[in-house]
Amino acid sequence: MFPRPIEKASPPAKALYKIALPVALIIWLLPLLAVALTSLRSQADILTGNYWGWPTSFNMLENYTAIFENTPIGQYILNSFRVTIPTVIGAVGLSCMTGFALAVYKFKGNLILFFLFVAGNFVPFQILMVPVRDFTVSLGIYNTISGLALFHIAFQTGFCTLFMRNFIKALPFELVEAARVEGVSEIRIFWYVVLPLMKPAIAALSVLIFTFIWNDYFWAMVLTQGADTQPITAGLNSLNGQWVSSWHLVSAGSIVAAMPPVIMFFLMQRHFIAGLTLGAVK
Template identity: 60%
Template sequence: MYPLPIEKWRPSRRVFYKVSLPIALIVWLLPLLAVVVTSVRSSAELVQGNYWGWPHEFGLVENYRTVLVDSPMLHYAWNSCLITFPSVICAIALSSMAGFALATYPFKGNTAVLATFVAGNFVPIQILMIPVRNLTLQLGLFNTVGGLILFHLSFQTGFCTLFLRNFIKELPYELIEAGRVEGASEWQVFVRVVLPLIRPALAALAVLVFTFVWNDYFWALCLTQGDDAAPLTVGVAGLKGQWTTAWNLVSAGSLLAALPSVGIFFAMQKHFVSGLTFGATKG
């Protein structure tokens, strides 16, 4: 059953909706607006205790120059790129092949493999902190970019496989059979028939996985030490001082760290929305 359209609501409910929606939006945006204002606030105003008022002195250039030039933020950003892009590409490549196999091949144990992927998504990753950290130490992958890539690849592939398997399952099976009848190999069917049809799903999944990996802080903190392999999230946390915290610098670094995820989303917004609604209707 679908919710009643707003046009058919009673007049009093429509008025309440129109009044409450802008209020809820402002309340939701207040923390972000506070971070933006703080990022351009001068250090002198913070020393004077002006945390919430409108700044009288702006330090836009000084704050962002300090974050980008005087701190190793660009090094952290480069580490984040080295970690995120290979993780996203490899996770989607592996999961698309695994999803294709689970969706089209009725082999023995298909249900058990799918159940394993589903069960893995319900395991709280925090309880794996000690075993994963010990494993990276034993394998010599602790505090390395390769270790973080391997970790994210392992943990994201399960979710991606479940995601893509359901999309491929919704495709007309006759298209796959037609490709096989025409003499195409399984690889050709996968590349030339299945992948073009699930392109919106791949785009939506790329946005989701990119956001997960780029914004990861917990595992980056557990599996790195120092600046060699630390990503951007750890670098922003490192802007906090031992005794005092320059909140203007932390806010500026946080906004810079969030820009790639926001840019990826808006760049692929059309594909993201179509990917989420792909297969929602029939006919």
């Protein structure tokens, strides 16, 4: 059912694995390396077609300074935080409660309600572009930070509920039963018994949702316009010149935009791995 561990494979398979793994890793990292090198190039390198060669000059200070001095990238980054942080808090907070209800309480329609949460993740988001945009316009929240954040909370809660419900299902139900025998109310059971055990899952889910929302480009372009509301992913387009594409500045801006989720992952790495692997083995 599961792939055989590489340690138990034949010697030729092990040799092929040792060769294929670094090759696949290099191929996967090539675009990132190209962007990093381009962010150090001069405009002359771009105009002469030196895309993959060694930069003729390293303009790291000039390029990274220019994107902050000549473009509103600082505002775009602030907008991303204003969208991402409320979304993480809202989606994870709601999913803790919905996951608890679906995992602990057995009521008629429990499974159907759970499937409804999950079913939303299978709808292609492209077909929702027009109705979602029209809905935000009718509510008066189009081209607003709050509108984009509310939209992301609504759409991410389904996936988060799936994650939390399955995590809580793996917890010992005897803890809940023991608390009920002691006369503890359901709210206190959730707050003092179940929620502390969910900390690894909350940390892992927060990292995932932070990355998803921070890197969102499609809905940022559909639901926002202008530097006052657009996140960094949509705002990177403004780093291009009017007549000539300033790819060195776009690359520098892309590196800056990628830093917050990378930093958050490394800060939360221990909790992230614990949340994903807790309950994997008995």
